[in-house]
Amino acid sequence: MGAESDVLLKVEDLRVTFGIEKTVITAVDGISFDVRRGQILGVVGESGSGKSVTGQSILRILPKSATIQHGSIRLFVDDPKPGDPIEITRLAPNSRQMERLRGGRIAMIFQEPMASFSPVHTIGNQIIEAILLHRRMSKAQARQAAISLLERVGIANPGRRVDQYAFELSGGMRQRAMIAIALAGQPDLLIADEPTTALDVTIQAQILTLLKTIQAETGMAIIFITHDLGVIAQLADEIVVMYLGKIVERGTKYEIFDHPKHPYTVNLLDAVVRHENRGQRLATIPGKIPSPYERPAGCAFHTRCTRKINGVCDQALPPTAHFSATHTADCVLYVDEANADA
Amino acid sequence: MPETLLAVRNLKKYFPVRTGWLQPAEYVRAVDDVSFTIRRGETLGLVGESGSGKTTVGRTILRAIAPTAGEIVITLSGEDSIDLAPLTRRDIRPLRQHMQMIFQDPYASLSPRMTVRDIIAEPLVAGKLASGDEIDRRVRDIAERCRLNVEHLRRFPHAFSGGQRQRIGIARALISNPSFVVCDEPVSALDVSIQAEILNLLEDLQQERGLTYLFIAHDLSVVEHISDRVAVMYLGQIVELAPTQQIFAVPHHPYTEALLSSVPEPDPHIEMQPIPLKGEIPNPVKPPSGCYFHPRCPYVQDKCRAEPPLLREYQPGHFAACHFADELQLVGRYTPPEAAADSPH
Numbered sequence: 041m042g043a044e045s046d047v048l049l050k051v052e053d054l055r056v057t058f059g060i061e062k063t064v065i066t067a068v069d070g071i072s073f074d075v076r077r078g079q080i081l082g083v084v085g086e087s088g089s090g091k092s093v094t095g096q097s098i099l100r101i102l103p104k105s106a107t108i109q110h111g112s113i114r115l116f117v118d119d120p121k122p123g124d125p126i127e128i129t130r131l132a133p134n135s136r137q138m139e140r141l142r143g144g145r146i147a148m149i150f151q152e153p154m155a156s157f158s159p160v161h162t163i164g165n166q167i168i169e170a171i172l173l174h175r176r177m178s179k180a181q182a183r184q185a186a187i188s189l190l191e192r193v194g195i196a197n198p199g200r201r202v203d204q205y206a207f208e209l210s211g212g213m214r215q216r217a218m219i220a221i222a223l224a225g226q227p228d229l230l231i232a233d234e235p236t237t238a239l240d241v242t243i244q245a246q247i248l249t250l251l252k253t254i255q256a257e258t259g260m261a262i263i264f265i266t267h268d269l270g271v272i273a274q275l276a277d278e279i280v281v282m283y284l285g286k287i288v289e290r291g292t293k294y295e296i297f298d299h300p301k302h303p304y305t306v307n308l309l310d311a312v313v314r315h316e317n318r319g320q321r322l323a324t325i326p327g328k329i330p331s332p333y334e335r336p337a338g339c340a341f342h343t344r345c346t347r348k349i350n351g352v353c354d355q356a357l358p359p360t361a362h363f364s365a366t367h368t369a370d371c372v373l374y375v376d377e378a379n380a381d382a
Numbered sequence: 383m384p385e386t387l388l389a390v391r392n393l394k395k396y397f398p399v400r401t402g403w404l405q406p407a408e409y410v411r412a413v414d415d416v417s418f419t420i421r422r423g424e425t426l427g428l429v430g431e432s433g434s435g436k437t438t439v440g441r442t443i444l445r446a447i448a449p450t451a452g453e454i455v456i457t458l459s460g461e462d463s464i465d466l467a468p469l470t471r472r473d474i475r476p477l478r479q480h481m482q483m484i485f486q487d488p489y490a491s492l493s494p495r496m497t498v499r500d501i502i503a504e505p506l507v508a509g510k511l512a513s514g515d516e517i518d519r520r521v522r523d524i525a526e527r528c529r530l531n532v533e534h535l536r537r538f539p540h541a542f543s544g545g546q547r548q549r550i551g552i553a554r555a556l557i558s559n560p561s562f563v564v565c566d567e568p569v570s571a572l573d574v575s576i577q578a579e580i581l582n583l584l585e586d587l588q589q590e591r592g593l594t595y596l597f598i599a600h601d602l603s604v605v606e607h608i609s610d611r612v613a614v615m616y617l618g619q620i621v622e623l624a625p626t627q628q629i630f631a632v633p634h635h636p637y638t639e640a641l642l643s644s645v646p647e648p649d650p651h652i653e654m655q656p657i658p659l660k661g662e663i664p665n666p667v668k669p670p671s672g673c674y675f676h677p678r679c680p681y682v683q684d685k686c687r688a689e690p691p692l693l694r695e696y697q698p699g700h701f702a703a704c705h706f707a708d709e710l711q712l713v714g715r716y717t718p719p720e721a722a723a724d725s726p727h
Contacts, residue, residue, distance in 0.1 A: 086573035087544070196661070210662055211432070240431035240600060245644035245656035267573055270603070270646035274654045293650040311578040312648045313603045315630070315716055321585070322578035322607070328543070 047116055048228055048261050049075040049098070050125070054111035056093050056102065065332045067093040067106070069285035069340075075229065080255060080262045082276030082293070084269065084308075088329055089282040091265045095231045098263070099148055100133040117145055117228060144174040147222035151234040153214040156221075157206035163190070163217050164202030167224050174225035189220040194250055212243035216250070223254065230255075233265045248275055269312050273297055278366065281305050284330065284340040291367035301361070301369035304341045339371070347373060386457060387562060387594045388420040388443070393452035393467075395435075395442050399667060410666045412438040414618035416452075417693075422459070422561075425588065425595040427609030427626065429602060429641070433663050434615040436598050440564040443596065444481050445474050456481070458561055479509050479558035484551050486567040487544075498525075498542070498550055499535040505558040520557055528553040528583065545576035549583070556587060566598045581608060602645050606630055611699070614638050617666055617674040620693060624700035631714040634702035636679045639712040673705070681710055 056068040068090040075081050085091040096102045098113055114125040131138040142148075150156055158166060167186035168179065177185065183202070190198035193216040206214055215235060222230055232251065236244040252275065255262055266272055272279060273293060280290040281302065289302040300306045310323035327344040330336055336343050342353035352372055361374030393416045396409035412435045420426045430436040442449045445466050454466040458480055466474065482505065496504075502521045506512045512520060522532050528549040539547060548568060555563055565584065569577040585608065587593060599605050605612055606626055613623040614637065622635040633639045640657040647654060659678040664670055670677050676686040685705050693703040704710070 086575065212662065241602065241644040242431065242640060242656065242659055245654060246658065248646070249656060268646070269574065269648040273648050273650045274646040297650050308574060311575045313581070313607045314648065315606065318607055321582050324578045324582065325575040
């Protein structure tokens with residue numbers, strides 16, 4: 041996993057629940073992962089996997105009905121004091137410190153950029169505001185910085201665009217402008233939640249290339265949340281696969297795509313439409329994702345798993361098997377590997 | 383060669399836009415002189431980006447909206463050809479049972495107060511095609527075939543997941559036994575594993591019922607999987623049309639090449655190298671001179687600015703609208719089928 045000093049964000053045993061009409065639903069169920077500086081971590085999962093809730097927990101922008109039940113989210117930055125991580129779960133969502141982190145150390149981009157712009161302020165003013173919030177400079181300097189940010193994210197005529205409103209921009213341009221706002225605070229970590237899902241493929245390709253370039257230039261880390269396995273194969277360094285609020289497998293993108301271990305990961309990769317299986321039936325995953333009200337006991341995937349062992353998988357949580365320093369899967373099929381590590 | 387089910391000729395759909403008080407009306411050329419045919423039992427994929435006009439083509443063909451000009455000739459088996467373009471709403475009504483549509487989200491346009499049973503039954507009821515017990519029997523049959531739980535037919539749509547909703551949409555589209563179905567982005571809102579289930583279902587139903595599909599989507603991998611032939615639209619026009627393997631292996635239009643290069647492969651060993659296109663899709667009210675694609679084309683030459691290219695046949699069944707389709711050696715997603723066959727075993 042690299043040196044410990046590389047770790048920018050450490051999530052440990054995070055559990056997030058939603059209270060809906062007197063029922064408590066577990067959206068994220070005790071997950072742990074690290075994000076290293078300069079890394080692009082892909083978080084893959086289908087609807088209900090908890091991938092977006094994970095991103096929202098880090099920024100503390102969860103809906104009101106959600107509660108972080110336990111766990112820790114630590115950000116390792118030399119600010120305010122060197123060497124002392126910030127425990128994000130201890131901050132109040134609307135505290136001054138959290139507001140400084142948000143858009144400062146940690147920024148976020150979403151699927152629908154329109155929702156994150158104010159309709160009554162120009163793009164430029166919103167970027168300038170973000171810059172002034174997190175950096176010390178004059179308004180004129182901030183305007184110049186805003187223009188160069190727009191240029192940096194590939195917006196033509198930035199000097200003119202800076203005075204336009206979000207509704208005047210096309211979908212692709214808006215997504216670029218949102219990235220410009222996200223970069224305004226020079227974040228260490230960018231959380232990207234399905235930022236290209238609503239875009240056309242040529243625009244998506246441009247945005248992915250842009251994110252890669254900016255990541256390489258600035259060295260910031262990115263958590264990229266998506267259901268699109270093509271996008272994740274192209275962009276991520278490491279991948280965590282989520283199912284029903286659990287991380288079932290993690291590894292480098294090569295480990296995940298070339299040697300998937302967890303039956304869910306195997307099934308998911310098989311279901312992807314590929315050139316090679318044109319003219320054939322697509323593989324599917326048996327059964328349905330269980331309702332969040334009826335979480336299965338034991339391994340969350342056992343209700344759909346073709347390799348389920350009765351009396352084992354439906355009883356106890358699966359052990360974590362280690363295949364390499366970076367590759368793990370939570371599945372009883374690999375109990376020998378899991379024991380070897382222990 | 384199987385017979386033609388649908389022949390679309392010089393189809394145009396212009397939407398008027400007001401530019402100002404007392405200004406003459408201008409027109410968005412959403413569909414700008416499009417011609418193609420679909421054979422019985424075939425799936426024609428229609429791809430293009432937002433604003434390409436692909437959805438308008440689908441809606442116009444089914445006469446959900448009236449065309450500005452052109453012919454839409456449908457030949458149902460054992461019957462005479464009918465041009466749908468000039469028909470009135472009333473004339474079209476008896477034909478609706480033969481042509482149906484599957485939407486991205488079938489509920490966006492439906493009353494949340496209707497039960498699933500009523501939603502599925504609607505084409506039968508609206509077309510007065512069945513009554514009483516027969517409706518219930520047919521609803522149950524098609525719901526079962528689409529692998530819906532018939533116990534749930536009295537529920538309301540909001541209680542269903544995305545995949546279940548799409549099954550309801552398919553059941554509704556097929557209950558009247560149509561010959562022709564327009565599928566407009568039927569799987570783009572679905573998770574990977576659900577998407578695979580729905581694609582399998584659409585293919586099975588096509589085989590069982592001899593359905594003909596116009597499959598509209600922006601996801602090129604999905605279109606490649608399901609289509610026999612593919613048409614690529616740009617700014618209201620078809621720029622290329624060819625058998626699926628042909629177009630993916632040896633594209634003849636620079637726009638198709640750019641689209642294919644932008645597909646993120648679900649394989650970390652194949653690095654995406656997108657061909658950057660200059661600018662964005664132009665305003666369809668004022669399309670560029672000559673070839674509509676010329677302001678963004680990496681291979682643009684003077685002729686492209688002056689002369690609109692015709693959709694010409696370069697290989698049997700492979701059409702492209704590019705002045706330089708013969709000269710350009712465009713790169714596809716895969717090795718051409720014949721080149722692969724020539725390679726030593």
